Amino acid sequence: MAGGLKAKARIMDKEALRRALVRIAHEIVERNRDLDQVAFVGIRRRGVPIAQRLARYIKEFEGQELPVGVLDITLYRDDLSRLSEQPRVNNTDVPFPIEGKHIVLCDDVLYTGRTVRAALDALVDLGRPQTVQLAVLVDRGHREIPIRADYVGKNVPTSRREVIECRLEEVDGVDEVWIMEQP
């Protein structure tokens, strides 16, 4: 649980989370007729299991295995100077050409949009995709730059004092989404 924050409400449980990602997987298939040109890129950390799960669902429905890469955007964040941690070693791992591909960029929460902006910077350093589409589990609003998601698991109106906490089995040992607030 995030330090100093109080749990306010659980807004998604394991089943709701599964249903949201299954729906997004179907939407991706519907929107991308040339599925063999689609690849996933997850933003570390929790965007990675989301990308892996979407690829797994598409394999189950369509029998098609799609590549999954990992983007570590720490060094691209425009608020890097405000982060308390030292910049981490860049753990980006996109082991396929993104040139001409339809890239589905995945993250858990979309808030100001600055993480996604940084991810776009990191992506274009790797090549020139045909399109970049954005999939997020939760869109909580409050954008500070003109970024929007193509696929949204759940739109959650929030106040700025609140924080959305996505917990995923692969990282946190449990699948659920909470609204947290300052005490």
Ligand SMILES: O=P(O)(O)OC[C@H]1O[C@H](OP(=O)(O)OP(=O)(O)O)[C@H](O)[C@@H]1O
């Ligand atoms: O739209 P933004 O304002 O950029 O916020 C969204 C980002 O914030 C969180 O990451 P955070 O930097 O908190 O690190 P984490 O992945 O360790 O949770 C979340 O995972 C998103 O990547």
Ligand SMILES: O=c1cc[nH]c(=O)[nH]1
């Ligand atoms: O509420 C928020 C905002 C940014 N990142 C999160 O994970 N939650």
